[in-house]
Structure formats: structure tokens, C-alpha cells
Amino acid sequence: xxxxxxxxxxxxxxxxxxxxxxxxxxxxxxxxxxxxxxxxxxxxxxxxxxxxxxxxxxxxxxxxxxxxxxxxxxxxxxxxxxxxxxxxxxxxxxxxxxxxxxxxxxxxxxxxxxxxxxxxxxxxxxxxxxxxxx
Amino acid sequence: xxxxxxxxxxxxxxxxxxxxxxxxxxxxxxxxxxxxxxxxxxxxxxxxxxxxxxxxxxxxxxxxxxxxxxxxxxxxxxxxxxxxxxxxxxxxxxxxxxxxxxxxxxxxxxxxxxxxxxxxxxxxxxxxxxxxxxxxxxxxxxxxxxxxxxxxxxxxxxxxxxxxxxxxxxxxxxxxxxxxxxxxxxxxxxxxxxxxxxxxxxxxxxxxxxxxxxxxxxxxxxxxxxxxxxxxxxxxxxxxxxxxxxxxxxxxxxxxxxxxxxxxxxxxxxxxxxxxxxxxxxxxxxxxxxxxxxxxxxxxxxxxxxxxxxxxxxxxxxxxxxxxxxxxxxxxxxxxxxxxxxxxxxxxxxxxxxxxxxxxxxxxxxxxxxxxxxxxxxxxxxxxxxxxxxxxxxxxxxxxxxxxxxxxxxxxxxxxxxxxxxxxxxxxxxxxxxxxxxxxxxxxxxxxxxxxxxxxxxxxxxxxxxxxxxxxxxxxxxxxxxxxxxxxxxxxxxxxxxxxxxxxxxxxxxxxxxxxxxxxxxxxxxxxxxxxxxxxxxxxxxxxxxxxxxxxx
Numbered sequence: 002x003x004x005x006x007x008x009x010x011x012x013x014x015x016x017x018x019x020x021x022x023x024x025x026x027x028x029x030x031x032x033x034x035x036x037x038x039x040x041x042x043x044x045x046x047x048x049x050x051x052x053x054x055x056x057x058x059x060x061x062x063x064x065x066x067x068x069x070x071x072x073x074x075x076x077x078x079x080x081x082x083x084x085x086x087x088x089x090x091x092x093x094x095x096x097x098x099x100x101x102x103x104x105x106x107x108x109x110x111x112x113x114x115x116x117x118x119x120x121x122x123x124x125x126x127x128x129x130x131x132x133x134x135x
Numbered sequence: 136x137x138x139x140x141x142x143x144x145x146x147x148x149x150x151x152x153x154x155x156x157x158x159x160x161x162x163x164x165x166x167x168x169x170x171x172x173x174x175x176x177x178x179x180x181x182x183x184x185x186x187x188x189x190x191x192x193x194x195x196x197x198x199x200x201x202x203x204x205x206x207x208x209x210x211x212x213x214x215x216x217x218x219x220x221x222x223x224x225x226x227x228x229x230x231x232x233x234x235x236x237x238x239x240x241x242x243x244x245x246x247x248x249x250x251x252x253x254x255x256x257x258x259x260x261x262x263x264x265x266x267x268x269x270x271x272x273x274x275x276x277x278x279x280x281x282x283x284x285x286x287x288x289x290x291x292x293x294x295x296x297x298x299x300x301x302x303x304x305x306x307x308x309x310x311x312x313x314x315x316x317x318x319x320x321x322x323x324x325x326x327x328x329x330x331x332x333x334x335x336x337x338x339x340x341x342x343x344x345x346x347x348x349x350x351x352x353x354x355x356x357x358x359x360x361x362x363x364x365x366x367x368x369x370x371x372x373x374x375x376x377x378x379x380x381x382x383x384x385x386x387x388x389x390x391x392x393x394x395x396x397x398x399x400x401x402x403x404x405x406x407x408x409x410x411x412x413x414x415x416x417x418x419x420x421x422x423x424x425x426x427x428x429x430x431x432x433x434x435x436x437x438x439x440x441x442x443x444x445x446x447x448x449x450x451x452x453x454x455x456x457x458x459x460x461x462x463x464x465x466x467x468x469x470x471x472x473x474x475x476x477x478x479x480x481x482x483x484x485x486x487x488x489x490x491x492x493x494x495x496x497x498x499x500x501x502x503x504x505x506x507x508x509x510x511x512x513x514x515x516x517x518x519x520x521x522x523x524x525x526x527x528x529x530x531x532x533x534x535x536x537x538x539x540x541x542x543x544x545x546x547x548x549x550x551x552x553x554x555x556x557x558x559x560x561x562x563x564x565x566x567x568x569x570x571x572x573x574x575x576x577x578x579x580x581x582x583x584x585x586x587x588x589x590x591x592x593x594x595x596x597x598x599x600x601x602x603x604x605x606x607x608x609x610x611x612x613x614x615x616x617x618x619x620x621x622x623x624x625x626x627x628x629x630x631x632x633x634x635x636x637x638x639x640x641x642x643x644x645x646x647x648x649x650x651x652x653x654x655x656x657x658x659x660x661x662x663x664x665x666x667x668x669x670x671x672x673x674x675x676x677x678x679x680x681x682x683x684x685x686x687x688x
Contacts, residue, residue, distance in 0.1 A: 016484045023491055066476065095479040097523040098472065118483030120490060 009058035010036040011043045011075065013067045021062065021119050028124045039067045040075030047082060054085040065094045065101060076108050091127065093117055161262035167255055170194065181264050183233030202229035202237060209242070227265065239269040274426060281432050284314055292443045300447045304440065308338040311436055316423060317416035318343045322440065324412035330355045343419060360387050365403035365413055370430060372400045375422045397422040400430065402437040406445055414440055471526045475519065482515045521650045528657045536662060539580060541571040541616065545605050548584045552592065561592045566606040573614055573682050579658040586651040587678050591620035613681045621675035627668070634668060
């Protein structure tokens, strides 16, 4: 499971971020993992670095329920940006509402809708599908 | 009335004259030759006059006293008779009494012809005062019309929509007022807490100025006559304000006279001993005397007003309860979602941490406490999964019901469970006809059948050949799916309330979670159905699922 990509976790749940980062490290999932605690901070970062393809992450693990700017608002804002490269968004959520999953399908940038918790198994599935693609 | 010796005096028979005078009958004799007319004294006294006062007496005398609208009617009746179109002359018309009021007069007459040549000589006639009779007739007609009007109002009250109540009350006030020729009709409400009264509805005839804006939150002390009468349940009725005694600056007359009111009636509106207010009618242009019957009917109207307002209040209360319930329901749904989401986040974090720990430090698994922690975390996740399932069934928008082949779904479930059934030695029989179509949500029906059949297998009895049989019944147009077993059974006397509750188990079994029947019940209810159970300990159970009855074969 080797990957040279950059991943960004957008989640207000500190424990999730810490543990997810550890799991990713153990799994060797991504060469660099950054995080933002809400959609607002993340979109600001995207806007500031919109021309810099090396800084913009390849993958985004996005939570839905967040303060300031939630996952949906982030997706809408991201949609407005002219991204310098392909970015894949994976929604990671504790939501059990099937409406949320349905809604996520309206965003072409969303690669997959995944229920928490994050496990090795799920990470493996993601990187496997990435490898077959590339 | 022929008189053989008729000549100068038409009434030379004294006894005859006496009879007529004593019978309150006015008479007239019209001589065609002289075109002169003679009246008896009674003719004049019916109208309050003496003959002397009415001089000159001629054929036009009656016309001066007759109601102008009726003169033509009299003449045409007379002409009809003179032309031979009727056997005698008869007419009812109004004449003015000396005191100014109108009387109804029945006038009848006949021609007396000359015996020798058959020539019309004189015409005799009589006047009868039929005012009372006419009044009575008029009263009856008016009351009938009044009752009809009330009936009409009552029927509009019955089916009125909540938001139309006010306009229909307004309309009926107008109709009632116009009927009794009132110039103003109104409803007041009493508020005994603030000791005030307010005008809530008002109708005014043309040219009468509305007062409703000036009549808000009046102190009850300013209308003591109203309040005291109404508290006794009686109407306040003043037939003639001018006839009231002068009872000082705070008296009734002092209140009514400046408003130009001549007559007035106000009727209390009482609901179950509570005085709510009153409905009233003012007569400004002319005084109006209400009959007892009319007052009774107005009281009936007041009762109708009480009823419709009571109904409106009840409806409003009901609506507010309904919206409170809906509101609470929404809040609960929201709460359930937040709760399930938040608890899930934490429990998934815990399981992530535990997974990471056992990955990084496999040797920790030797410790019992760590193993227990893992078990607790798994159970927590499972419980939350169950909870979420229930929450989803209850809070997500209802799934669309589709037509499903019940037989096939059961077959599929039986196949899935065949291994388990074989292990436990339980025979599963599907007696549902192959063309049975039900309306439902496929995933729910799957889960319901899976759960009930699994229960039948899990809780089979070791003492006999065990079976689970599925069949359908029809009860009052409902399709009922029956799942019958001869297993352990449940003591329903003790557990009827609990059987479909959450986390209730009735037998010891390693897989018992007490969640299955709870979810089953929720799923059935989400499809608009219900579930019932018959059970006896040691004999077995029958679970009956009632599904919405429309369009099944």
C-alpha cells in the first residue's frame, strides 16, 4: 500500500483526526496528511493555493457535520474553484441518514461516501481502487 | 238584508238595529238614486270617532281614512262585484284610527234591488274590526319565517370551516337584524377577570354609524343593568326607552337616550353556566315591540352563537395541540438524529483507537481488561447500530410501498435460514398461495419475516417435532400474514406490554438481544400495518401481521 499522494482531513473531531492520521501512517496510505477543523479553514487554504498544484491535496477526507462551514458548504465552495488538478473527496461521516448519501451523489467531485469508523480495511479499499485507476 | 218597507228609513225595524249595534258592526247604506251614503254611529266609533266628527259624510268619507295603498284594492273589489264577477262585495283594508294607529277592516256588502222593476236601488254593507285576527295571522307567518331563518342559520353553522366562523356570524347578525327591523346588531363578550366587556361583532343598518371601535374594554360598572340581568340568565329588554322612568345620570335611560335608541334587547350568551357575553339588537328609527315568541327565538339564536363559538374554540385548541405535538415530534426526530450521530462518532473513535492499539501492541491482547474493553466497544457499536436502525425506520420519510409477491419472499427467507433450521430440527412450511401480492417495503418485509422465522427456530421446544408455518388470513378486508410455531411460547399475561418493547428478552439464548421484535414492530408500523401475537407457554405462538388492505389479490 504505497502512495505518494497528499491527503487532507477536514473534521472537527480531534480524536478522529489523530487516530486517522496514525492509521494512515501505519498503513502507509499517504506521504503527507494535513488537516483542517472545519470547511471554512479548508476552503481558505484551497483558495490561497489555487494555482499551486503541488500544495493542493489529491485526496480530501471530509466530515459533514462541522461548525462554521459544514461539509456540504465546503463542497459547494470547492465546486466554484478552478482546481489545478484532480481532487478526490471521500466523505467520512457518522450520519446514518440515507438522504445524506443520496445528496453526496450530486457532487461529481465526491468519490465515495464512507461511514465512520475509519478502518484499515476501508483504507485498503480506497488505495486499491486508486491503484487500479492509475 | 232585504227590507220590504224600505223608504226614507232603511232601518225602521228597531230590533234589527239593536242586534247590529250590539254586535260591534259598523254599517253603511249607499243609495244609488241620491248617491248618498249613511253610516251608523258604530262605523265611526270603530275608528275612534263620532259621526259628527267625520262630517261631511259622503261616499268619499272612507277614502280619507283608508290606507292610501289600499284604496285601489277596495275600489277594484267593489267594481268586480258591481260588474257581476262576484256574488257579494268583500275587502280587507287598513283604516287609520283617530289615535293614529292602523286598523284592519273587513268590509262586506250587497245590493238590494227594487222588487217591482229589479233595478238596483241601494247597497248595504258592514265594517268589522279584524285587526286582532290579522295581527295573529301576521304573527304566525312572521314566526314561521323567523324559525325558517334560524333553521337556515343553524344549518350554515353546522358545516362551517374554522376560518369562516367569523364571517358567518357576521352574516347571521345581519340577517337576524334585518328580520326584526333592528338598526344595529352586536355581540359583546364579558371578561370577568378584568371586569370588562368588549364589542366583538357589529352590524349596522344603512345610515347608522358603527360604534364597535368605541366599545372596547368597557368597564362592566358602566353597564350594570346589562350585567345583572345577564348574570341571572335573563335578557335585558326595553320595549320603549321613552317610557323608562328618569332614573338619574347613571340610569338606563341616561345611557340609551343619547344614543337615540328607542327599543333594545340584549340576550345573554351562556355556556355551561358561564356567562360569555351577550347578543343585542338596537332599534333606532322606530321602537319595536318584540313578542314573547320572538324573544324565545332570539334566545335560541344566542344559544347557536354560543355553540358555534365554543366549537371554534375547541377546534383552535385542538389545532394548537396538534401543532405542539407535531413540533415536539420534529424536535424528537431532530434530537434522535443528533444523538445517534454524536454517539456514533464517539463509539467509532473508540473502536478505531482499540483497533490501532491491538495493531501496534498485539501483546496487550493478553490482558483480560483490554479484551473486555474490546467486547464493550463492539457491543456499544452494535447497540448504536440497532438504535440507528429504529431511528431510521421512524424518522425517515416513508418508503414507497410496492407490490410484492409474498410467497416468493417467504421462499427466499426460508432458503436463507435452511441451514439454521436443519441444525435445530425445525420444519418450515410456506402455505401462502403463490399468487399472493402484498403492498410493502421489500427490505422491511424481508427483515420482518427473517426475524419472526428466526425466532421460531431459536425458541423451538426440545419436547416435540418443531415447526414454523406461514399462511395468510383475511380479516375485515385486511391481509393477515400468520407466522405460527409450536415452540416455547411467551407468557402474555405477564408480558403483553413488553413483548414488542426494546431490549426485552423472554428466553435465555446466546443470540437474544431483545431488539428483533422491536424493529419488526417499527417496520410494520412504518408500512401502515400492525402486529398482534397469540401465545401460550409450552404450546407455541402465532404472530399476525396486518398489512394495509388496498389492492391485494
